[in-house]
Amino acid sequence: MIPTAISKAGEAMQIAMGFFLGGLIFFFILEKLVIWRHCHDADCAVTGEAAGPIIIIGDAFHNFVDGIVIAAAFLINFTFGIAISLSVIAHEIPQEIGDLAILIDKNYSKKKAFLYNTLSGSATIPAAIIGYFILDYISLAIPYVLAISAASFLYIALSDLTPELHQKLGLKHSLRQLILIFAGIMTMILIFMLKSIL
Amino acid sequence: MLIWIIIFSILGSAGAICIAAIFIFLGDNIQKALIPALIAFATGILLTVAFLGLIPESIEEVGEPHLIMPFILGGILFFFIMEKIVIWRNCRDKTCEVHSHASGPIILMGDSLHNLTDGIVIAAAFLSGLNLGIVAGLTIIIHEISHETADFGILLHSGYSKKKAFIYNMISSSTTIPASILSFFILDILESIVPFFLAISAASFIYIALSDLTPDLHQHTDFKYIIRQLAIIFIGILLMALILSIGGHNH
Numbered sequence: 001m002i003p004t005a006i007s008k009a010g011e012a013m014q015i016a017m018g019f020f021l022g023g024l025i026f027f028f029i030l031e032k033l034v035i036w037r038h039c040h041d042a043d044c045a046v047t048g049e050a051a052g053p054i055i056i057i058g059d060a061f062h063n064f065v066d067g068i069v070i071a072a073a074f075l076i077n078f079t080f081g082i083a084i085s086l087s088v089i090a091h092e093i094p095q096e097i098g099d100l101a102i103l104i105d106k107n108y109s110k111k112k113a114f115l116y117n118t119l120s121g122s123a124t125i126p127a128a129i130i131g132y133f134i135l136d137y138i139s140l141a142i143p144y145v146l147a148i149s150a151a152s153f154l155y156i157a158l159s160d161l162t163p164e165l166h167q168k169l170g171l172k173h174s175l176r177q178l179i180l181i182f183a184g185i186m187t188m189i190l191i192f193m194l195k196s197i198l
Numbered sequence: 199m200l201i202w203i204i205i206f207s208i209l210g211s212a213g214a215i216c217i218a219a220i221f222i223f224l225g226d227n228i229q230k231a232l233i234p235a236l237i238a239f240a241t242g243i244l245l246t247v248a249f250l251g252l253i254p255e256s257i258e259e260v261g262e263p264h265l266i267m268p269f270i271l272g273g274i275l276f277f278f279i280m281e282k283i284v285i286w287r288n289c290r291d292k293t294c295e296v297h298s299h300a301s302g303p304i305i306l307m308g309d310s311l312h313n314l315t316d317g318i319v320i321a322a323a324f325l326s327g328l329n330l331g332i333v334a335g336l337t338i339i340i341h342e343i344s345h346e347t348a349d350f351g352i353l354l355h356s357g358y359s360k361k362k363a364f365i366y367n368m369i370s371s372s373t374t375i376p377a378s379i380l381s382f383f384i385l386d387i388l389e390s391i392v393p394f395f396l397a398i399s400a401a402s403f404i405y406i407a408l409s410d411l412t413p414d415l416h417q418h419t420d421f422k423y424i425i426r427q428l429a430i431i432f433i434g435i436l437l438m439a440l441i442l443s444i445g446g447h448n449h
Binding site for chain 1: 245246249250253254257258263264267271274275278279281282404405408409412413415416424428431432435
């Protein structure tokens with residue numbers, strides 16, 4: 001996303017980087033406000049305070065951002081859109097499992113938890129459609145939206161997921177983890193390369 | 199230029215340790231007040247220097263973002279693996295899970311490797327411009343102060359005397375100085391690889407700020423604390439953005 005944002009922004013690279021930094025701080029503050037915390041354990045310290053509604057609102061907001069990211073990526077080109085969407089899907093699966101676990105832990109019934117989670121998760125769809133029409137109209141904004149999207153990916157990967165990856169220490173576990181990380185990297189690189197083949 | 203590099207290397211290693219030693223000497227109360235502020239400040243400046251300083255500079259020097267980004271990605275992975283091997287773990291709690299395994303020698307070895315990287319970063323940044331060098335150097339000093347204070351805590355905790363902890367820490371972190379001098383000469387000759395070193399430097403700054411320091415910053419949730427933390431982060435960002443903009447584009 002970052003190279004595309006920079007190429008599209010052209011001379012305004014510094015501005016795109018500014019948006020990127022701003023995006024990181026924005027997500028930091030969001031997480032700070034406990035609006036949105038992806039704890040994959042149901043019993044971590046922060047979610048101990050986070051009530052069901054906060055999880056649901058946070059999830060809706062997060063998925064709204066996902067929708068805009070998907071729209072911006074597809075407006076760049078088709079393969080780019082596919083790659084970005086796959087990243088969104090791959091991240092949403094563990095995240096929603098975590099959310100479901102928290103809701104069930106908060107005494108929601110399984111059915112209710114599923115229903116509420118589906119409702120909050122569906123924010124992606126209107127966001128993607130609205131994002132498509134707005135960004136199609138003001139295409140100048142696309143590089144900056146991409147910069148903010150990249151910031152959200154980086155923030156999630158590094159400050160949310162990485163500390164979790166460092167919790168288990170065994171050699172076998174570490175090796176498996178590294179192999180999976182490399183598989184993720186190679187998958188995405190392959191998809192990006194398809195663009196030049198097709 | 200070499201003089202600047204040596205000055206900042208000394209400040210970033212021996213200087214940071216002396217300040218850290220003063221913190222240890224002043225006791226727990228001062229540490230509890232100062233270290234969180236320092237970590238917040240370091241987070242702000244690390245990210246700013248990476249995104250508004252190192253990355254734009256490296257892309258401008260190469261002229262093609264697609265060549266630079268793989269090095270940032272690779273750098274982040276490299277630092278992930280380094281942390282994984284528990285060679286190097288900047289934990290600010292003396293009691294965190296990893297440290298029960300990490301003994302003194304591992305901390306010291308990790309520290310010298312980390313400071314070796316610092317030296318390379320300082321040299322690469324100064325070779326790309328005085329301004330970039332100064333901001334990168336300042337960032338390393340600030341980060342090292344909080345990092346070395348933590349290392350001290352761990353060494354004392356694992357039974358080292360204060361004097362021994364100080365000397366060992368001094369020796370292990372002095373790697374910054376030969377690393378920066380050596381990198382200066384190598385990078386001065388092989389000028390074309392400087393942008394890639396800047397990219398890897400940016401990766402180390404981003405990795406430290408986001409996956410090492412940010413989880414720390416999220417540990418306290420009371421409102422006053424959060425506001426103060428955010429204010430310090432913003433001061434860091436503005437300060438570095440200001441220094442970077444003074445230099446402007448000197449190409």
